[in-house]
Amino acid sequence: MKLNIAVLAGDGIGPEIMKQGVAVMQAIAEKFNHEFTYNEAICGAHAIDEVGDPFPEETFKTCMDADAVLFAAVGDPRFDNNPTAKVRPEQGLLAMRKKLGLFANVRPVATFDCLLHKSPLKDELLKGADFVVIRELTGGMYFGEKYQDNDKAYDTDIYTRPEIERILKVAFEFAMKRNKHLTVVDKANVLASSRLWRQIAKEMEPQYPEVNTDYMFIDNASMRVLTEPTFFDVIVTENTFGDILTDETSCITGSMGLQPSSSLGEHTPLFEPVHGSWPQAAGKNLANPVAQILSAAMLLEHFGLNEEGALIRKAVDASLDANVRTPEIQVEGGAQYGTTQVGEWIVNWIKNA
Numbered sequence: 001m002k003l004n005i006a007v008l009a010g011d012g013i014g015p016e017i018m019k020q021g022v023a024v025m026q027a028i029a030e031k032f033n034h035e036f037t038y039n040e041a042i043c044g045a046h047a048i049d050e051v052g053d054p055f056p057e058e059t060f061k062t063c064m065d066a067d068a069v070l071f072a073a074v075g076d077p078r079f080d081n082n083p084t085a086k087v088r089p090e091q092g093l094l095a096m097r098k099k100l101g102l103f104a105n106v107r108p109v110a111t112f113d114c115l116l117h118k119s120p121l122k123d124e125l126l127k128g129a130d131f132v133v134i135r136e137l138t139g140g141m142y143f144g145e146k147y148q149d150n151d152k153a154y155d156t157d158i159y160t161r162p163e164i165e166r167i168l169k170v171a172f173e174f175a176m177k178r179n180k181h182l183t184v185v186d187k188a189n190v191l192a193s194s195r196l197w198r199q200i201a202k203e204m205e206p207q208y209p210e211v212n213t214d215y216m217f218i219d220n221a222s223m224r225v226l227t228e229p230t231f232f233d234v235i236v237t238e239n240t241f242g243d244i245l246t247d248e249t250s251c252i253t254g255s256m257g258l259q260p261s262s263s264l265g266e267h268t269p270l271f272e273p274v275h276g277s278w279p280q281a282a283g284k285n286l287a288n289p290v291a292q293i294l295s296a297a298m299l300l301e302h303f304g305l306n307e308e309g310a311l312i313r314k315a316v317d318a319s320l321d322a323n324v325r326t327p328e329i330q331v332e333g334g335a336q337y338g339t340t341q342v343g344e345w346i347v348n349w350i351k352n353a
């Protein structure tokens, strides 16, 4: 298969983990005789410094011309600590999602047996936890009307029927492909936007009679994902709730450095780690490349390259079993491996498989 990949490494640890993600894709291309081409483009703080725009037109064009986008992370403390900054790296990420129409963010949550002890939760609660959070990505408060002066500020949590219907459709279809259990997470006891979500979900339920659909308030869901993670199969929720809930669910896996995601919608699909740019670790060869590598696996699977995706997952499992791990998940007394060493080990494993 020929695939044209837009490569957006972004800021902080982005370039280091991206290098490993691309190396793994290339190892797969060679093994399975695929032809992948990579077109790099700038975004985030990096792009603000270079051209004053965190998602420049040229980057947008590279993404639109590609079959898929492999993205790493954006963000820089120079902007976090400056509430008056006019442009921010995160605006580039939001613009990218909006302009590519990426309304469905799929964030799988699974456990690795050998890392159960790394989670702050008890092993017996975690074992077998395996669910997907589908986060609406281009609506709600992040994009609704905003206002800020010295005495007053607001964001508007706005959703329209078509926006809700299309994300719920994705979620119901995911549930059909999985264990047919969908949990709609909202705050319908307080928020009007949530009540519309719930109304529309109930209207759609009869179209998916095989799916067992239930409804949970976000406050309760934040507790249940930690106290009974095995309850869930597919969760669907609005942008803000999904953002918060998926940082929380990363505790289930044991490290944010292990969590990939895909963002799907109208134009080019995008694959990215759930974690951010971790600027403190940039250039230190510390960051875990696995979330980026698994994002590449999700990319390949999106195009039906399931055997290729499975091989990457096997290679990652093998690296974890062999204790070839970055410091945040390494066992006590285990050898030191950096971003590069973990990536290279996985590439070699694929080559020799």
Ligand code: IPM
Residues within 6 Å of the ligand: 074, 075, 090, 093, 094, 243, 274, 276
């Ligand atoms: C994420 C990130 C982004 C978000 C930020 C960086 C804008 O936290 O992808 O979860 O909130 O969507």
Ligand code: MN
Residues within 6 Å of the ligand: 243, 244, 247
């Ligand atoms: Mn987030």
